[in-house]
Amino acid sequence: xxxxxxxxxxxxxxxxxxxxxxxxxxxxxxxxxxxxxxxxxxxxxxxxxxxxxxxxxxxxxxxxxxxxxxxxxxxxxxxxxxxxxxxxxxxxxxxxxxxxxxxxxxxxxxxxxxxxxxxxxxxxxxxxxxxxxxxxxxxxxxxxxxxxxxxxxxxxxxxxxxxxxxxxxxxxxxxxxxxxxxxxxxxxxxxxxxxxxxxxxxxxxxxxxxxxxxxxxxxxxxxxxxxxxxxxxxxxxxxxxxxxxxxxxxxxxxxxxxxxxxxxxxxxxxxxxxxxxxxxxxxxxxxxxxxxxxxxxxxxxxxxxxxxxxxxxxxxxxxxxxxxxxxxxxxxxxxxxxxxxxxxxxxxxxxxxxxxxxxxxxxxxxxxxxxxxxxxxxxxxxxxxxxxxxxxxxxx
Amino acid sequence: xxxxxxxxxxxxxxxxxxxxxxxxxxxxxxxxxxxxxxxxxxxxxxxxxxxxxxxxxxxxxxxxxxxxxxxxxxxxxxxxxxxxxxxxxxxxxxxxxxxxxxxxxxxxxxxxxxxxxxxxxxxxxxxxxxxxxxxxxxxxxxxxxxxxxxxxxxxxxxxxxxxxxxxxxxxxxxxxxxxxxxxxxxxxxxxxxxxxxxxxxxxxxxxxxxxxxxxxxxxxxxxxxxxxxxxxxxxxxxxxxxxxxxxxxxxxxxxxxxxxxxxxxxxxxxxxx
Ligand SMILES: Cc1cc2nc3c(=O)[nH]c(=O)nc-3n(C[C@H](O)[C@H](O)[C@H](O)COP(=O)(O)OP(=O)(O)OC[C@H]3O[C@@H](n4cnc5c(N)ncnc54)[C@H](O)[C@@H]3O)c2cc1C
Numbered sequence: 074x075x076x077x078x079x080x081x082x083x084x085x086x087x088x089x090x091x092x093x094x095x096x097x098x099x100x101x102x103x104x105x106x107x108x109x110x111x112x113x114x115x116x117x118x119x120x121x122x123x124x125x126x127x128x129x130x131x132x133x134x135x136x137x138x139x140x141x142x143x144x145x146x147x148x149x150x151x152x153x154x155x156x157x158x159x160x161x162x163x164x165x166x167x168x169x170x171x172x173x174x175x176x177x178x179x180x181x182x183x184x185x186x187x188x189x190x191x192x193x194x195x196x197x198x199x200x201x202x203x204x205x206x207x208x209x210x211x212x213x214x215x216x217x218x219x220x221x222x223x224x225x226x227x228x229x230x231x232x233x234x235x236x237x238x239x240x241x242x243x244x245x246x247x248x249x250x251x252x253x254x255x256x257x258x259x260x261x262x263x264x265x266x267x268x269x270x271x272x273x274x275x276x277x278x279x280x281x282x283x284x285x286x287x288x289x290x291x292x293x294x295x296x297x298x299x300x301x302x303x304x305x306x307x308x309x310x311x312x313x314x315x316x317x318x319x320x321x322x323x324x325x326x327x328x329x330x331x332x333x334x335x336x337x338x339x340x341x342x343x344x345x346x347x348x349x350x351x352x353x354x355x356x357x358x359x360x361x362x363x364x365x366x367x368x369x370x371x372x373x374x375x376x377x378x379x380x381x382x383x384x385x386x387x388x389x390x391x392x393x394x395x396x397x398x399x400x401x402x403x404x405x406x407x408x409x410x411x412x413x414x415x416x417x418x419x420x421x422x423x424x425x426x427x428x429x430x431x432x433x434x435x436x437x438x439x440x441x442x443x444x445x446x447x448x449x450x451x452x453x454x455x456x457x458x459x460x461x462x463x464x465x466x467x468x469x
Numbered sequence: 470x471x472x473x474x475x476x477x478x479x480x481x482x483x484x485x486x487x488x489x490x491x492x493x494x495x496x497x498x499x500x501x502x503x504x505x506x507x508x509x510x511x512x513x514x515x516x517x518x519x520x521x522x523x524x525x526x527x528x529x530x531x532x533x534x535x536x537x538x539x540x541x542x543x544x545x546x547x548x549x550x551x552x553x554x555x556x557x558x559x560x561x562x563x564x565x566x567x568x569x570x571x572x573x574x575x576x577x578x579x580x581x582x583x584x585x586x587x588x589x590x591x592x593x594x595x596x597x598x599x600x601x602x603x604x605x606x607x608x609x610x611x612x613x614x615x616x617x618x619x620x621x622x623x624x625x626x627x628x629x630x631x632x633x634x635x636x637x638x639x640x641x642x643x644x645x646x647x648x649x650x651x652x653x654x655x656x657x658x659x660x661x662x663x664x665x666x667x668x669x670x671x672x673x674x675x676x677x678x679x680x681x682x683x684x685x686x687x688x689x690x691x692x693x694x695x696x697x698x699x700x701x702x703x704x705x706x707x708x709x710x711x712x713x714x715x716x717x718x719x720x721x722x723x724x725x726x727x728x729x730x731x732x733x734x735x736x737x738x739x740x741x742x
Contacts, residue, residue: 074483075483077481077483077484077499078499090541090542090545091684091685091688093542094542094545094546094549094679094684094687095681095684097546097679098549098678098679098680098681098684101678102678105675130680131678131680131681132680132681132682133681136681144681144682144685145685146681146685
């Protein structure tokens, strides 16, 4: 039976007709195109090469941007796409998040007209793939310490350094790379000197290496980007932003979508656990007839319902223009936590079956470990909110 | 070709049926477009476009539904797939029967004069399977039911309609205007041939997705609102529902130890030997 959604509080009534239509399109897309093949891709550690174009033809890539072949959707409709994609798999949602929020968004917001024309239409169609290089081997939660540099030489920049844990890295036609420059009097080498560069595949001195042995996000490509005296024209720099504000503003876009995405993974796990426990009998009754099992199912439903309200409300704030980054931190932190918790409990209720890839819960559980860590770890979001309410930053 | 497609919203057939007293309780129903009507929308779009360049259309597709205001959601999803406009005739579900629906559609057809009415072969809620036939009779038009393929012939004046029957596929030729009801296989990649789309063109299997572009465009497409009285349709129900009940729960089976006992039970209890 196809997935019918989880809507205990009748929150559908708070959605517009357009938002529901968008959600339903991607709900069906996931049933038809993702779920039949995701088990195999996860097992084999492969990303389906047909996904980018399929997502592009429906308009899912950069869906909240306007112009340049993008759909111009509102934030809630965009969030609901992320929710449905992650109901399929966090890896598929990661692909779309990175493409839309971390690559197309900065090009759209900070790029030159020429950069926009060159990349956005092709990326919206899924004909070109992008990646976002911020994290380095020695700088994860603290990207301001990054070591990658861009040295100005005449009309060019020379990039040196290494980025790691980069989603889509090995697949990408273009990388948005954040590096420290030595000019503009911007406190030489400090966080203020960070600039973004568009580095195209095939540029001499730029190579990628995929990371293997993952037990999480196996249907998504994660790579290292290596820059060794990589020369790019000065026009490859994103002219519109300087300092860590550039990458952080992208992350805010992506985190907003992730807060919706996590709900999708949680719904998939809850739905699976509910069906399974109603079906399987132990001790003279269905598993779902035991009090402890019901308590777990109710906890799941309650957490999902609260998370739905949280994300929906932030979407409305985003439209109103009053959404603050610390609020996005709360949604990312709360929703990913609850999704991970639900995935673990769903895995439990499925018993031994829960450890196989015939069922979804184990896959979502492993995937959500990455989602817990990337886009700001759970700790980091705690500290962002902590600083917001106390006025005291607990990190540097 | 001008096509009128009918669309009914039905409760999700996968949902468990609930009763309140001896009537259906639809308060928690998940409403959706009847799947066969969705196939009819897909077939209508294939008939009016060039599959290789779907943006260039020849003809127009109107989708009509009878129902409460919520039906707008299902109409909007047909518009998002690509239909040009929609008509909603206001009515509560309990105010409708197959006769009223057929007579209402007759009024719409006489007013708008489409070349073809495409309908699902049945609605998957009550599986009535009679509105199409009634409509054809009221109009005095030829009909072809359970279409698994449609081919436009005679320069657009007639259709060859394939129908799956017990011993194969029967091909019927119908003059236009006509009423055609569609079955599941009409959404096979090459089931619809309009004479403009390249003969070897293959659509993806199934009704198309509403793309985000389609959904945005659907916002601006008109949904005309009409009433039964405005159309001059009598609202007296001809079909009355006296009650609904769930089928009796299945009894648990019995385990039988030996072939001998089985034969014995077949004789004494099942009485089939
Ligand atoms: C599958 C996957 C895909 C990714 N994709 C991308 C991508 O596309 N682009 C990109 O740039 N990056 C990407 N990342 C990297 C990701 O953003 C980082 O892993 C993340 O920022 C954490 O950095 P780290 O792994 O170095 O962990 P660390 O920063 O070393 O953190 C390790 C632990 O220490 C804790 N910690 C660190 N600092 C503090 C503190 N001040 N107080 C309390 N606790 C602290 C953390 O919360 C965590 O528990 C991806 C990661 C994964 C797993």
